[in-house]
Amino acid sequence: xxxxxxxxxxxxxxxxxxxxxxxxxxxxxxxxxxxxxxxxxxxxxxxxxxxxxxxxxxxxxxxxxxxxxxxxxxxxxxxxxxxxxxxxxxxxxxxxxxxxxxxxxxxxxxxxxxxxxxxxxxxxxxxxxxxxxxxxxxxxxxxxxxxxxxxxxxxxxxxxxxxxxxxxxxxxxxxxxxxxxxxxxxxxxxxxxxxxxxxxxxxxxxxxxxxxxxxxxxxxxxxxxxxxxxxxxxxxxxxxxxxxxxxxxxxxxxxxxxxxxxxxxxxxxxxxxxxxxxxxxxxxxxxxxxxxxxxxxxxxxxxxxxxxxxxxxxxxxxxxxxxxxxxxxxxxxxxxxxxxxxxxxxxxxxxxxxxxxxxxxxxxxxxxxxxxxxxxxxxxxxxxxxxxx
Amino acid sequence: xxxxxxxxxxxxxxxxxxxxxxxxxxxxxxxxxxxxxxxxxxxxxxxxxxxxxxxxxxxxxxxxxxxxxxxxxxxxxxxxxxxxxxxxxxxxxxxxxxxxxxxxxxxxxxxxxxxxxxxxxxxxxxxxxxxxxxxxxxxxxxxxxxxxxxxxxxxxxxxxxxxxxxxxxxxxxxxxxxxxxxxxxxxxxxxxxxxxxxxxxxxxxxxxxxxxxxxxxxxxxxxxxxxxxxxxxxxxxxxxxxxxxxxxxxxxxxxxxxxxxxxxxxxxxxxxxxxxxxxxxxxxxxxxxxxxxxxxxxxxxxxxxxxxxxxxxxxxxxxxxxxxxxxxxxxxxxxxxxxxxxxxxxxxxxxxxxxxxxxxxxxxxxxxxxxxxx
Numbered sequence: 001x002x003x004x005x006x007x008x009x010x011x012x013x014x015x016x017x018x019x020x021x022x023x024x025x026x027x028x029x030x031x032x033x034x035x036x037x038x039x040x041x042x043x044x045x046x047x048x049x050x051x052x053x054x055x056x057x058x059x060x061x062x063x064x065x066x067x068x069x070x071x072x073x074x075x076x077x078x079x080x081x082x083x084x085x086x087x088x089x090x091x092x093x094x095x096x097x098x099x100x101x102x103x104x105x106x107x108x109x110x111x112x113x114x115x116x117x118x119x120x121x122x123x124x125x126x127x128x129x130x131x132x133x134x135x136x137x138x139x140x141x142x143x144x145x146x147x148x149x150x151x152x153x154x155x156x157x158x159x160x161x162x163x164x165x166x167x168x169x170x171x172x173x174x175x176x177x178x179x180x181x182x183x184x185x186x187x188x189x190x191x192x193x194x195x196x197x198x199x200x201x202x203x204x205x206x207x208x209x210x211x212x213x214x215x216x217x218x219x220x221x222x223x224x225x226x227x228x229x230x231x232x233x234x235x236x237x238x239x240x241x242x243x244x245x246x247x248x249x250x251x252x253x254x255x256x257x258x259x260x261x262x263x264x265x266x267x268x269x270x271x272x273x274x275x276x277x278x279x280x281x282x283x284x285x286x287x288x289x290x291x292x293x294x295x296x297x298x299x300x301x302x303x304x305x306x307x308x309x310x311x312x313x314x315x316x317x318x319x320x321x322x323x324x325x326x327x328x329x330x331x332x333x334x335x336x337x338x339x340x341x342x343x344x345x346x347x348x349x350x351x352x353x354x355x356x357x358x359x360x361x362x363x364x365x366x367x368x369x370x371x372x373x374x375x376x377x378x379x380x381x382x383x384x385x386x387x388x389x
Numbered sequence: 390x391x392x393x394x395x396x397x398x399x400x401x402x403x404x405x406x407x408x409x410x411x412x413x414x415x416x417x418x419x420x421x422x423x424x425x426x427x428x429x430x431x432x433x434x435x436x437x438x439x440x441x442x443x444x445x446x447x448x449x450x451x452x453x454x455x456x457x458x459x460x461x462x463x464x465x466x467x468x469x470x471x472x473x474x475x476x477x478x479x480x481x482x483x484x485x486x487x488x489x490x491x492x493x494x495x496x497x498x499x500x501x502x503x504x505x506x507x508x509x510x511x512x513x514x515x516x517x518x519x520x521x522x523x524x525x526x527x528x529x530x531x532x533x534x535x536x537x538x539x540x541x542x543x544x545x546x547x548x549x550x551x552x553x554x555x556x557x558x559x560x561x562x563x564x565x566x567x568x569x570x571x572x573x574x575x576x577x578x579x580x581x582x583x584x585x586x587x588x589x590x591x592x593x594x595x596x597x598x599x600x601x602x603x604x605x606x607x608x609x610x611x612x613x614x615x616x617x618x619x620x621x622x623x624x625x626x627x628x629x630x631x632x633x634x635x636x637x638x639x640x641x642x643x644x645x646x647x648x649x650x651x652x653x654x655x656x657x658x659x660x661x662x663x664x665x666x667x668x669x670x671x672x673x674x675x676x677x678x679x680x681x682x683x684x685x686x687x688x689x690x691x692x693x694x695x696x697x698x699x700x701x702x703x704x705x706x707x708x709x710x711x712x713x714x715x716x717x718x719x720x721x722x723x724x725x726x727x728x729x730x731x732x733x734x735x736x737x738x739x740x741x742x743x744x745x746x747x748x749x750x751x752x753x754x755x756x757x758x759x760x761x762x763x
Contacts, residue, residue, distance in 0.1 A: 013403055056405065086718050086736040100417070145408070198413040205407045263715070263736070270717035310407035 012317055019322050020208065023304075024048040030300070033293035039225075040216050040297055047212030053153075054205045061160075061214075064221040067167035079274055080173040087180035087267055092260050094191040102253040104199035106144055107137035113144045113200070113251045120335070123328035127320055139315065145196060146311050149204035151241070152192035154234055157214035158268075159185035161230035168223035169275065177271055184264040191257050199253065209305035213298055224279050228291060228355075231272020233298050236349055239265040240342035248334075269349065276353040292360040295350065299343075299369055306335060343369055426467065429454050431515045432490055437579045441545060442508055443482055445492040449516060453490060458522035460484055460556035461549045461633075461661070464493055465520040470506055477503045480548040480635075480661070481522070482580070484555035486530075494579065496545040500728045500755065526661035528553060528631070535563035536630040541644055542570045543615055543636020547579050549661055550635055558591050565594040569623055571615025571640065573602045598623055615640060617647025628653060635661040638743035674730055678754035682706060682763045683725065691754050697722070697729070698749035706763055708749060715751040722749050727758030 010018065024044050031037040046052045052059050075081065106113050119139050121131065131139055162185050166178030196203050217229030242265060246258040280288060312325040320328075329335055347370070350356040364370045428449050435443040446464075448454050458464075463480045482494035498504045511517070526549055528538075538557055540550040547570055557564055572578050578599060588597040600611035600619060613619055615636070632653060634644050645658055673694055680697055681688045691700035698720050701708045710720040715735030723745050731737075732751040749760075 016404075054404070054407070083717060086738075089738055090736050142408075149408075194417055197411045198417060201411055203409045203411050205409075266715070267717050267736070270719065314407055 016313060020048045027301070031293070031297055033290060035290050036293045036297055039220060039294065040212070043212045043215035043219070046215055047208045051208070053208065053211035061218040063164060063218060065164060065168040065223060065226070068170045070170065070172050073172055075173065077171040077173040077274070080171060080177045080271065083267060083271060083274070084173065084177040084180055087177060087184070090263065091183065092187070094187050094194070094257070094260070097260070098191065098257055099253060100194070100198065104251055104253060106141040106200050109137065111250050112140070113249060113254060114140065114147070114245070115248055115334070116140055117334045118248070119143050120328045120332035123332055124320070127324055127328065129316065129319060141200065142202065142314065143308070143311055145200045145202040146204040146308060148192060148196055148200065150207050150210060150305065151238065152189060152196060153206040153210055154238060155185055155189040155192055157210070157218070158230055158234060159189055161214070161217060161226055164218065165223065165226050165230065168226065174275060181268055181271065184268070188261050188264065191261070195254065195257060204310050207305050207310065209301040213301050224276060224291070225294065227272050227275050228295060229298060231268055232276065232349055232353070233295065233302060233346070235265055235268045235272065236346045237302050237342045239269055240345040241338065244338050244341045273349055273353060280354045288355060292355045292357060295355055296360055296363050299346070299364070300367060303339065303369060306338065427454055427456055427519050427521070429517050429519055431511055431513050431517065433513050434511065437494060438577050440577065441494060441496045441579050443492050443494045444507070444511065445490050447490050456522055458485055458491060459527040460486070460552040461526040461528065462522045462524040463549070464522055466503070467518045467520065468503060468506065470502060475503050481552050482548045484552045484559070486556040486559035494545065494548045500730070524661070526633070526635070526659060528557070530556060530560045532560060533563070534561050536561065538564065538566040538631050538633065539624060539629040540566060540568045540633045541615070541620055541636070542568070543640040544572060544577070545579060546636030546661070550633055551580050551583070553633060554595070555587065558587060558594060567596040567598070567624065567629070569598050569600065569615060569620060571600040571636065575601060575605055617643040620644050621647050621651055626651070630657065632658045634658065638740045642740070673753050674755050679757045680754050681757070681759045683759055683761050684763050695753070696750055697752050697754060697758070697760070701749065701763070708763055710750055715748050718748065720749040721746050722763065723761040725759045725761050728755040729753060729758055730755055
C-alpha cells in the first residue's frame with residue numbers, strides 16, 4: 001500500500017478515493033470465509049469504490065429472493081401472530097403524537113440535541129485543532145445531523161428489507177407481523193426525515209459502510225440473511241444506539257420521537273430472534289459457520305460506520321489525516337459508550353439464535369468487539385436503562 | 390467506457406459536499422396541525438361517590454372554555470407530575486345539549502398516579518391543561534328520528550353514556566332509550582340523583598335500570614354483575630337501533646358477545662374503552678419489595694429499582710423474556726395480589742391490564758406482590 005506520506009502529496013479527491021480503496025481492501029482481506037467474501041464483495045465495490053449511495057440519484061438494488069405464498073393459511077407461528085396483534089394495537093401517528101411545534105435550536109447549549117461530549121474535542125486538540133465556542137456549536141450541529149441522517153438512511157433500508165422479508169418469510173403469521181413492521185419503518189423514516197428537515201436543516205449522504213450492508217442484504221436471495229442483516233444486526237444495533245441517544249438528548253421533541261421508535265424496534269428484534277432461532281436449529285454446520293462469518297463482517301462494517309468519514313472530510317479534510325481522525329473518533333469516550341451499548345445488546349441475541357460459537361468469538365475478540373459485548377444476556381439492559389434519562 | 394471514464398474523472402474532481410441543506414418540505418404542513426392545548430380552570434369539584442369526582446371546567450377568565458365537544462367525546466388532560474408529563478383521557482360527563490359548563494368525571498384508580506393527583510390535589514380555582522376534545526364514541530343527532538337506543542354502563546363507564554343519554558333526550562324528542570347501569574353497591578352508583586331526575590322528567594322515553602353486585606335488602610333493581618346474561622335478561626328480545634357499551638373490559642366483552650349471540654348486528658354495537666393516551670415513564674419505587682411466584686412457591690425480594698423480571702432472574706427463576714423494554718410481551722405474567730408500577734408506554738393491551746396481566750420487564754413491585762405463574 002502507499003505510504004501515508006505519499007498519500008498526502010496527492011490532490012484531496014484522489015487521496016480520499018485511495019483511502020476508500022484501502023478501506024475496501026482491508027475489508028476484503030479480513031474475510032476468511034470465501035462464501036462470505038463472494039456475497040459481500042460486490043456490495044463493498046458498489047459502496048466504497050463506485051460510491052453508488054453518493055451519486056445524488058436513486059439507486060437500484062436488484063432483489064433475487066422468492067416471494068412465498070401459502071394458500072393453506074395455517075396458524076403456523078402463534079408467537080409471531082401475538083407479536084402482530086401487539087404491533088397492530090400499538091401503532092402510533094408521528095404527525096399528531098409528536099409535538100412538531102417544539103422550537104429546536106441545534107446550536108443551543110442549554111437544550112442540546114446531543115451533548116457536546118458527542119464530538120471529540122479533546123482528541124482534536126491533541127492534533128492542534130481547537131474549535132472556538134461558535135465552531136463547537138456548529139460542529140455539534142453537523143455531527144448530530146450526520147448521526148441522525150445515518151439512522152434515517154438505515155430506516156429507509158429497513159423499510160425495503162422488511163417488505164422483502166414479508167414476501168420471503170414462509171410462515172403466514174410471520175407475514176402478518178412483517179406487514180406491521182413495514183408500516184413501522186415508514187413511520188420511522190417519516191419522523192427522522194421530518195426532524196432533520198424541519199429542525200436541523202441538514203441531511204448527510206449515506207455512509208459507505210451502511211450502504212454496503214443494505215446493498216448486501218437487499219440483493220441476497222436467502223431470506224434468513226435478510227433477517228439476520230436487518231432484524232438482528234441493523235435493528236439490534238439501532239435499538240442500542242437509540243437508547244443511548246434517548247438518554248443523552250435534552251431536546252424534548254427528539255426524546256419523545258426516540259421513545260416511540262424504541263418501542264417499535266424492540267418488537268422488530270424480537271421478530272428476528274423468533275424466526276432465526278427456529279430456522280438456525282435446522283441448518284448444517286457449514287451453513288451456520290457461513291452465517292457466523294457473514295454476521296461478523298457486518299458487525300465490523302457497523303462498527304466502522306461510526307467513524308464518520310463524511311464529517312472528517314467536511315471539517316478536517318485538509319487538516320487531519322483520516323487515520324488520525326479514525327483514532328480520535330474511535331477513542332472518544334462518548335463514541336466508546338455508544339458502541340458499548342450497541343454491541344452489548346447484539347451479542348446476547350447472537351448467542352440465543354446460535355451463531356456465537358467459541359470459534360467466532362475469537363474473531364470478535366481479535367477486533368475488540370467482545371469488549372463491548374460485556375454482559376451475559378440482554379437482561380442487563382432494562383427498559384429503565386434504555387428509557388430513563 | 391463512458392462509465393469508466395466518469396469513474397476515473399471522479400478521482401481527481403472535488404466531490405460534491407456530503408450533505409444537503411434542506412428547507413422543510415411543504416408536505417409537512419399538509420399534515421394535520423398539532424393539537425391545540427387549552428388552559429382550563431376548575432370551576433367546581435363535585436363528589437359523586439366515595440371514589441368518583443366530577444370536575445366542572447371553565448375558561449381561565451370564567452365562562453365556557455374555547456372548545457366545542459360532542460356527547461361521548463373525551464378530553465386528554467396533560468399534567469406535569471414531578472417533572473414528568475402525563476396524559477390521561479377522561480370522558481365528558483356533561484351534555485352539550487344542556488346549558489352549563491362542560492365537566493369530566495374521574496374515578497380514582499388503585500395505584501393511578503394521575504387520578505390520585507386529581508382527587509387529592511385539584512380544587513376549585515386550580516388550572517389544568519387539556520388537548521382538543523376527541524373521540525368517535527358519538528352519535529349523529531337527528532331531531533326528526535324515532536329511534537330506540539340501549540346504553541349499558543359498567544361503573545365509571547356511565548360517564549360518556551350519561552352525556553349521550555341527555556343529548557338524545559333533549560335533541561331527539563321522538564327517540565327513547567334504555568339505560569342499564571351496573572355498579573358494585575348502591576354507594577358507587579354515579580349520577581344517581583341526576584339519572585333519577587332524567588327518568589322523572591322524560592318518563593316513558595327513558596327506561597332506567599340499575600344492577601348491583603351486592604344489593605341491599607329490599608333492592609328492587611337488577612341483582613348481580615352486569616354481564617351479558619343479565620343484560621339479555623333485562624332487555625328481552627327487543628332489538629334496538631343502536632347499542633352503546635362502556636365499562637370494564639371483561640364486562641364489555643361479555644355484553645358484546647351476548648348481544649351478538651342474541652342476533653344484534655355487530656355494526657349496531659358501539660363500544661368505548663378507557664386507555665392511556667401517552668403516558669410518560671413512571672417513577673420507580675425507591676424501596677425494595679417481596680414478590681411471591683405462586684406456581685413454584687418461590688418468595689424473593691426485589692431490590693430498589695429492580696424490575697420483577699430482574700429480581701426473578703437473579704433469584705434463578707426461569708422467566709420468559711425477550712426485549713426487556715415492554716415492546717414484545719414475552720415476559721407477560723398475571724398478578725393476583727399487590728400493587729405494581731409499570732413504565733409506560735408498553736405493549737400490554739387494555740384487556741390484558743384489566744385481566745391483571747403485567748410485563749415483568751418494566752414493572753416494579755410497590756409492596757408485596759403475588760405472581761400467579763412460575
